[in-house]
Amino acid sequence: MPTAHTMPMEMLTRKLDSITRLGEAERSALLSLPHTVRSLPARHDIARFGDRPSHCCLVLQGWVSRYAALSDGDRQILSFYVAGDMPDLQSLHLHRMDHNLATLTACVIAFIPHDELRPVLRRHPDLADALWRDTLIDAAHYRERITSLGRRQALGRVAHVFCELYLRQRVVGLATGPSCPLAPKQSELADALGLTSVHLNRVLRTLRQRKLVTLTGGVLTIEDWDELVTVAEFDPTFLHQDNDAPAIHEAAKIA
Amino acid sequence: MPTAHTMPMEMLTRKLDSITRLGEAERSALLSLPHTVRSLPARHDIARFGDRPSHCCLVLQGWVSRYAALSDGDRQILSFYVAGDMPDLQSLHLHRMDHNLATLTACVIAFIPHDELRPVLRRHPDLADALWRDTLIDAAHYRERITSLGRRQALGRVAHVFCELYLRQRVVGLATGPSCPLAPKQSELADALGLTSVHLNRVLRTLRQRKLVTLTGGVLTIEDWDELVTVAEFDPTFLHQDNDAPAIHEAAKIA
């Protein structure tokens, strides 16, 4: 079985398969994209506010976060990315970064030059559409986060993000049973959910006591999927995993 | 001077001019797009959760809101749109609505069939890129809202959304002096900012007393732009109005 390191672009076709239907021409165009693979340490900025990136990046291993830094030193984590995600696609059309992109854990990341990607997208408009769609799904995730922050209280917010991160990993094969990796530390989850790490910790205790989920040592274990979904008011529509509906509906049975 | 009603697509070229550079071929392709213009009453759903829209819509007059409805009857307003915006562009690639789109005020809206738009975008990839860019800017607005909801308290949130809505209208010519229309009612602003209308009302009083802004009768008047920007921690980078930087920097002088 090829490792992420040896077949980077295969990671991408697999991800895109979950959200769209690629033709053979598009698939092979993707697989032959020039790219550079780099290993980065944890907590390393990939792109900073104000930068003008010249490459898109594809996560092969590890977790990446997108975050905004506020003047008072606070930060808001906007989203998490796992293997298969292209967190930086937007830089193709938004030339100046309005936030930061950084590794959360040690990562292996493939960098694809804009100048190589652009002509390929011109020759394969279906591929361009697939990537456009990917950025629109990213936006759908943002919308769901807004709803969480605006209208759910802490318990629901945490339950909701756990549902999301578990399913997103299931779809790309990073979770099979009731458990999945969950790299963000409590303080990072808190920064993503608009909570303090102190309060997040209390919410985790509640979830543990109510036997819904457990988070220990970077592993999330779902103990009662149905109840978790209820607490979160979770509806997977926003994931737009049209091609993987079964994977999502199976979650209820397995976890 | 042509009214919005007689020259709908011109509205769109003007909006796109503010975020990208269109060639003549793209411009005329836009202007000749088939479309239907309709007048809709206030509070009218344009597309509902679960729908599969067959048209994109372009706002010609009035205010439109995107919102999520929660099971307990609460709603979260995700964004506001004004004349020139195409709130429904994403439906080109995300086939099932994961939220709702509705008029806030009485509106005039142009509907463009997907089936007409798609081939035009294939013939004019630069135009497709411009619209892709537009959806990416929409996502940038979401990110900024997440930051507001997660890390700013009520006063900053309200100040921030006022800065945003004022500038967005300036750029398309809907605001010239220190005032601009602001159609959302207090309860709607509250639903957008994750506040109760009671608390929003108190925040408005504070902003009024501190002589930063006044909101009366659907008109927002900026009294102290610099101080408002400070309270909001507002940075216009996320608007990505690369072609209208002057308009944005002038705001400080005029308001």
Next chain:
DNA sequence: CGGCTACTTGAGTGATTTCAAAGGTGGTGG
């Protein structure tokens, strides 16, 4: 004038934060 709807204000409550400090755990060097 009556009946809407939107806005405004007060008083009490509650969810989350702040401040402070005590456990765990893993890595490093003596």
Next chain:
DNA sequence: CCACCACCTTTGAAATCACTCAAGTAGCCG
């Protein structure tokens, strides 16, 4: 192998921001 340090997690008590409930005012339209 243990001591120590750094970082993360956990808990307690007090403060605060925003919410809930409730009532009252203002404006608009028939």
